Amino acid sequence: MPKSYKQITEDLNPYLAEVKKGMPEVMKGFSEMAKAATADGALDKKTKEPIALSIGIATRCDGCIGFHAKALVHLGATRNEIEEVCGMAIYMGGGPSFMYAADALRAFDEFSD
Template identity: 35%
Template sequence: MSDYFDRAADKTFTRVYKNETPDILAAFAAFDQAVFATEGREIPLKYRELIALAVGITTQCVYCIDGHSQNAVRAGATEAELAEAAWVATAIRAGGGYAHGRLAFKLAGDARAEHQH
């Protein structure tokens, strides 16, 4: 995905949303602004941005990684905090593989039962 990433040019495609679904775009923008409001939230902005960065790393969204890493730094995050957020994301992805491996063992039981008959 990152091969297709162009920070400046990619934003021009927002025009499709503006032209085709302006109501949904406006609702999304308002929602996003509420989530990342500077004031009025229990979790400080720096931590919300670090959470968003970790989620972006987990989902491998280069746009989220770009925006939220910069926003986290602007909100006061250090390189050590960025690194820890990246490790949190890595642990969650690895944990997902571990847990889904257990699911594979469970679901494979159906084939074992068929094979034994």
Template identity: 30%
Template structure:
């Protein structure tokens, strides 16, 4: 699944989840609040989210946070550092996710 398909899938099924149970709406609001600017600005929170996503090996989350990083004006070097932090934290088992992150980054930057 490419990044565009993943975004469409996420949007479609997040809507279905929130329409089915308020838990998912509440969780989404908590996530939005957590990644909003506060003591730490949004860009750095998205970069942290990206590193955590690499460590946890969640490609859908990687896609989500790369998009968030770019929207928060993170540059390529900052995004690559976040990916590297994730690989260091997760070990060589996270290389496939780092490759996926590179693919998503290429797709997103070619779109703009």
């Protein structure tokens, strides 16, 4: 049965909430870092999210792929843009990134439906 990135992100959400509840100070710091890192500056969010997706691919993180693919759909990314992100991730991460790049395309398509 293939992975469902909608299901992966839905399944993670309650546990992410538990982590936030159990470590509020750590998560407060992480949240502030995320806000600062994703804020528009020399690069906008639509430029930064593909970077995050490519790191998720290279590190083989299903949750990262799901959440960043979903964000890219909401930011109006095209499938062609995602394919190029996958190409860069494969170039930098080799064979394992190739497998997860296929999953990133699946996640993007799933959230696009």
